[in-house]
Amino acid sequence: MTKNYCPQIEELILYRLNLLNSEEHRWIEEHLKTCQKCQREIKIEDEIEKELAIRLDPGAIETKVLRTLRFYKNCKGIRRDVSLLSLIFNSIFIVALSFCTGIVIEILWNEILPPFKSILSNTWLISTSSISILFYLLCLFFGLRRIILKVVE
């Protein structure tokens, strides 16, 4: 097969990828022996392919991966995924429970110990609020445990 013109770049690329039929492949092979312009194109292809074949090294990641795996293995069994919805509901429930208990106890104590009413009332408000906040923080911690563990790790 003889053709008196140069192959298109696309054909040269297909030639490099070995995707031409044998007749076309042979024609380009023959053509390349004499055509400097196409030889130059092939050289450019070589450079591109050389770059595409370069291996990039991430460094020594083995230890870090194994350490993380060990860490996850140790955390196995701990419930790490708590949905945001359950987190909100749990928090509301615990805060409401603390205040309801507070009100009930305050009513009862008002009946029993009237002279200490104001002191008890203030103390109770502070303590119920503290307990509520503490419960809330605990809920938040368990809810966001996965993220916190990741940050700590």
Add this chain to the structure above:
Amino acid sequence: MKTDIVDLVKRSQSGDEEAMSEIITLHKQLIFTIAYRLLKDYDASLDVCQETFIKLFQNINRVKDPLKLKSWICSIARNLCYDLLRKEKHLNKDSEITEIEQSEDFTKSVRKRAIIQNALERLNPRDRLLLTLFYYENFDIKEIADIVKIKPENVKVALSRARIRLREELKDYDEELLSTD
């Protein structure tokens, strides 16, 4: 080699850390290269690389055919990269390469690399993945099809199109590509 990988997978499945470490060593460059070609961000690629192996070993018992391990790892990495690309479209830092391209201080080979990287960047992620898999290692067409999620009979066409697109992106850089230090 084949028996090696079968043995390594079996040992990993029973929790042998030495085997796991060997699997990482065997595949880390490939995974990092794929991640870097897709994300073009060193730190993000490093994270993807580590996350890929963590996911792999967390699910190592699901590997039924150890000979397909390489394709499996590549698929995990591809999914992680695609997720990141979807989440953070700004991840590709064009400015870095532009800076390298314009600087006179860099050697010609570094400039050449930057030019090709920049051209790769303008291709779509699937084309980048195809080219990386094809030129990086002896992946056969079936493996490439598995990883890229296209039909094996379409791999050659997709590959040639990707290659032609890359060449088009580089058409103004012939002199730089042929230059030597």
